[in-house]
Amino acid sequence: MPPAGRRPGPSRTREAVLDAARAEFAARGYDAVTLRRVAARAGVDPAMVTHHFGSKSGLFRAVLDVRLDxxxxxxxxxxxxxxxxxxxxxxxxxxxxxxxxxxxxxxxxxxxxxxxxxxxxxxxxxxxxxxxxxxxxxxxxxxxxxxxxxxxxxxxxxxxxxxxxxxxxxxxxxxxxxxxxxxxxxxxxxxxxxxxxxxxxx
Amino acid sequence: MPPAGRRPGPSRTREAVLDAARAEFAARGYDAVTLRRVAARAGVDPAMVTHHFGSKSGLFRAVLDVRLDxxxxxxxxxxxxxxxxxxxxxxxxxxxxxxxxxxxxxxxxxxxxxxxxxxxxxxxxxxxxxxxxxxxxxxxxxxxxxxxxxxxxxxxxxxxxxxxxxxxxxxxxxxxxxxxxxxxxxxxxxxxxxxxxxxxxx
Structure with missing residues (x-):
């Protein structure tokens, strides 16, 4: 068991952000989603979202597993x-x-x-x-x-x-x-x- | 419980033929499938296949649930x-x-x-x-x-x-x-x- 209160590791953070983003994009549509809301839903700092995915469009492509830009x-x-x-x-x-x-x-x-x-x-x-x-x-x-x-x-x-x-x-x-x-x-x-x-x- | 040896009813026959046809079409492709093989696989008389679906193309469209011809x-x-x-x-x-x-x-x-x-x-x-x-x-x-x-x-x-x-x-x-x-x-x-x-x- 991990120690109580320990922060999730980078790959768990990444997955939590992707799950939150998938739900937000599906509920609101691309234009209405903000990185701040996704971060809040995932329970992480908005800077972590930017760190992992660069931008809203990068996050969106990661959600869809689209490896081109x-x-x-x-x-x-x-x-x-x-x-x-x-x-x-x-x-x-x-x-x-x-x-x-x-x-x-x-x-x-x-x-x-x-x-x-x-x-x-x-x-x-x-x-x-x-x-x-x-x-x-x-x-x-x-x-x-x-x-x-x-x-x-x-x-x-x-x-x-x-x-x-x-x-x-x-x-x-x-x-x-x-x-x-x-x-x-x-x-x-x-x-x-x-x-x-x-x-x-x- | 149905009496022993009783033949399946029309809707069970239809379902059995559709299941057999789906498997045959997937395994062999459209051209190689025959109504006789589908009937044998479903355990019914070939005449029943013709009765329910008209032709190979009718059977094929029924398998795909395509309601146009x-x-x-x-x-x-x-x-x-x-x-x-x-x-x-x-x-x-x-x-x-x-x-x-x-x-x-x-x-x-x-x-x-x-x-x-x-x-x-x-x-x-x-x-x-x-x-x-x-x-x-x-x-x-x-x-x-x-x-x-x-x-x-x-x-x-x-x-x-x-x-x-x-x-x-x-x-x-x-x-x-x-x-x-x-x-x-x-x-x-x-x-x-x-x-x-x-x-x-x-």
Whole structure:
């Protein structure tokens, strides 16, 4: 038995913070969560949260076991002309997904999809780390930019599911240039081409 | 207690056949399964399998709890010119998915994705009921037709995931004509437009 009153060790602290963060993100959504609340819920000092996870987005990715930093990757892709961004985005995505960290991330996505809480966290992750920053880099009214990035998501998520989860052939074994040549024009049109308005249900 | 030697009732027979079919489909894949083997495994007469489920594809859809008949729907969509098939396909898909049977099917797809056996069944269902028949309706070499239908799957599966599972807005609430206008040209290009070859990894 450990001595009474002893503080939890680093790995128990890390687990307690992850448990508290999972509950907070699920209950409140990404935007409303603060590191201070997570720390209070875990019964640790807020500095410990920063020490272990760096930032709210780092904590969030740790909760989902996402071993890539989508926001940083996207920022790198966006440094270049917008009229060729689809090709850079797709090339980068394929390199990441085909790496060991990508395989772990895809496994984490699949696990998260198994229940409503995990799915909501995944939606929050996509919105906060990828879709909103991507929308901010586009031109046009905000509603139109949100519609454009949702369309991009519909093709990118489908590529992930068919290539890595369902393993449909020949798509699962297709080389990157073939995928970029086939899907790149789709993404570029969704981002910057002419499109009908979303015309949402009232 | 039921009298000794009494035959199982209709609902127990149905359950026994479904259990046997689930095991056979998971072990052998769709093509190699026969109704005779499923009946033998369930300990019932093959005529009972036909009586309850109609056909191998009916049995398969019952195993996956898919309440639509994708092959029949696809056949209806394919009666018309190939250069406008994407619009008909997408319009029909959206009507089906937005129906109560569609919602049940999407829930079944999501459940199937939770393990490897379910995912393999889903891939078999997609191939046997939709992708191979669709490929057969296209022109060009077989490898190219398989590549084209995989690309269609990548966009269609992604639409399903982002609209119905992740619920990304405004896409989740977008009206059908907006979705058909945005995604239709993508699908039509994948089916009949110019594309780079798949160029598969050796």
């Amino acid at each position: 989508p926001a940083a990757e996207l920022a790198a892709v966006l440094t270049g002309p917008l009229d060729t961004v689809a090709e850079r985005l797709l090339t980068r995505l394929l390199v990441l997904w085909d790496s060991p960290a990508g395989a772990a991330t895809i496994a984490a996505v699949r696990t998260a999809l198994q229940d409503e809480d995990g799915t909501a966290l995944l939606r929050d992750l996509a919105l906060s780390q990828v879709l909103r920053p991507l929308a901010a880099a586009l031109t046009g009214p905000e509603e139109e930019r949100r519609w454009r990035v949702d369309l991009v998501a519909s093709q990118v998520v489908g590529l992930l599911m068919t290539r890595y989860v369902l393993g449909l052939e020949p798509l699962a074994s297709a080389r990157h240039p073939a995928l970029v040549g086939a899907l790149g024009p789709t993404l570029q049109r969704y981002l910057t081409g002419p499109l009908p308005a979303a015309s949402v249900e009232p | 994708p092959a029949a729907e696809l056949a209806a969509v394919l009666t018309g010119p190939l250069d406008t098939v994407a619009e008909r396909l997408l319009t029909r898909l959206l009507v089906l998915w937005d129906s109560p049977a569609g919602a049940a099917t999407i829930a079944a797809v999501r459940t199937a994705l939770q393990d490897e056996d379910g995912t393999a069944l889903l891939r078999d269902l997609a191939l046997s009921q939709v992708l191979r028949p669709l490929a057969a309706a296209l022109t060009g070499p077989e490898e190219e037709r398989r590549w084209r239908v995989d690309l269609v799957a990548s966009q269609v599966v992604g639409l399903l995931m982002t609209r119905y599972v992740l619920g990304l807005e405004p896409l989740a609430s977008a009206r059908h004509p907006a979705l058909v206008g945005a995604l239709g040209p993508t699908l039509q290009r994948y089916l009949t437009g110019p594309l780079p070859a798949a160029s598969v990894e050796p």
